[in-house]
Amino acid sequence: MKIHRADPDLFEMILSHLKEAVIFADDRGRIKIFNPVAAKFFEVKERQALGKRLERIIPYKTIRKQFDSVYEKKEGHYDIELAIHVPTADEREARLLRCSFYPIVDRKGIFLGCLATFADITEKGLLSREISQSKDLSTIGMLARWMAHEIRNPLSSLNINIELLRDELREEIHLAQKEEIQSLLNFISYETLRLENNLKEFLDFNRLPPLKFEWAQLNDVLDSIVRLLRPDAQMKSAKMEVHFQKKLPTVKIDLSQINLAISNLLINSIQAVSERGEIHVITRGSKKNVFVIVRDNGMGISREHLPRIFDFMFSTKPTGSGLGLSITKKIISDHHGEITVRSEVNRGATFRIRLPLNPKVN
Numbered sequence: 001m002k003i004h005r006a007d008p009d010l011f012e013m014i015l016s017h018l019k020e021a022v023i024f025a026d027d028r029g030r031i032k033i034f035n036p037v038a039a040k041f042f043e044v045k046e047r048q049a050l051g052k053r054l055e056r057i058i059p060y061k062t063i064r065k066q067f068d069s070v071y072e073k074k075e076g077h078y079d080i081e082l083a084i085h086v087p088t089a090d091e092r093e094a095r096l097l098r099c100s101f102y103p104i105v106d107r108k109g110i111f112l113g114c115l116a117t118f119a120d121i122t123e124k125g126l127l128s129r130e131i132s133q134s135k136d137l138s139t140i141g142m143l144a145r146w147m148a149h150e151i152r153n154p155l156s157s158l159n160i161n162i163e164l165l166r167d168e169l170r171e172e173i174h175l176a177q178k179e180e181i182q183s184l185l186n187f188i189s190y191e192t193l194r195l196e197n198n199l200k201e202f203l204d205f206n207r208l209p210p211l212k213f214e215w216a217q218l219n220d221v222l223d224s225i226v227r228l229l230r231p232d233a234q235m236k237s238a239k240m241e242v243h244f245q246k247k248l249p250t251v252k253i254d255l256s257q258i259n260l261a262i263s264n265l266l267i268n269s270i271q272a273v274s275e276r277g278e279i280h281v282i283t284r285g286s287k288k289n290v291f292v293i294v295r296d297n298g299m300g301i302s303r304e305h306l307p308r309i310f311d312f313m314f315s316t317k318p319t320g321s322g323l324g325l326s327i328t329k330k331i332i333s334d335h336h337g338e339i340t341v342r343s344e345v346n347r348g349a350t351f352r353i354r355l356p357l358n359p360k361v362n
């Protein structure tokens, strides 16, 4: 079908499908376009609005002022956020609109009128405002970003492949095409699995298993972690050294969780150092606490990133999930301990874990 550019039916169709409200008023401010969403926002039927002057139809002074300004200065105003009150079943509800006002001129530069669009951003607006008010809620923002990143990508490739598959199946199937279909199907199931695993990882974080405490000697715990990870350091020609305090008091900990917490620190250090890197693992004991210090001379953390590194899903690595330190922090605080960090860019980073010997007293 050949579409004529000025086909009035096509314009109508497009306007009626838009999620945004669209209003166009001519050079004298008489409404020429008023789509269904505009009718909803401004509570006037299209029939009644067409041909009328803007000020008679738009009940909101803030919006009328924006139109006036376009008529006076012939300049546009974009992405302005304005609130309106639309009726719901029993009362009126505030909605936040993102509005843009465009002066429309013809090829000769003659002013034809003003086009305005209004998008309902109530949910987005509220969410971002709440995030800036609450630190905990910023997790939601990061979660949303992670979701967008981790779930949208495989999903969109899934959808493309499903479309391809549909096209294939519409044609008569030859033997050669069967193979093609098979490989598309394999791809789809691979992506679905990836999606499932990502979700599992996320759920695991929220449901770390309940702590199982037992008495342990931290030096021994660290020794086994270092043994496991030293080869990774050696791969980068980096040294990993331990400096253990002898006769370190024993602590009551969940072995596997503390193992995970400290491994996360060492993995980060290995990733941060380059050739001739050095990673030191130190233990100290006092009357009330034991301390584990992990120090490296790697790339360090910028002052700007430092307050955020323990945040859920904060990562500066291209393929990092940003879960490591947030999990470590949760485990340490479940043990009534604390973790602190000092770092300078290009000089390295030092993480210090304090675990109380008697959590009830501390």
Ligand SMILES: Nc1ncnc2c1ncn2[C@@H]1O[C@H](COP(=O)(O)OP(=O)(O)OP(=O)(O)O)[C@@H](O)[C@H]1O
Pocket: 264, 268, 269, 272, 296, 298, 299, 300, 301, 305, 309, 310, 314, 315, 316, 317, 319, 320, 321, 322, 323, 324, 325, 326, 348, 349
């Ligand atoms: N030893 C370190 N040296 C330099 N930067 C670090 C170090 N440890 C953590 N960081 C910074 O903190 C960020 C968050 O660390 P975290 O371990 O939580 O996530 P990640 O390492 O990026 O991803 P994942 O832990 O899932 O592998 C890192 O991306 C990095 O920018």
Ligand SMILES: [Mg+2]
Pocket: 264, 267, 268, 323, 324, 325
């Ligand atoms: Mg990490």
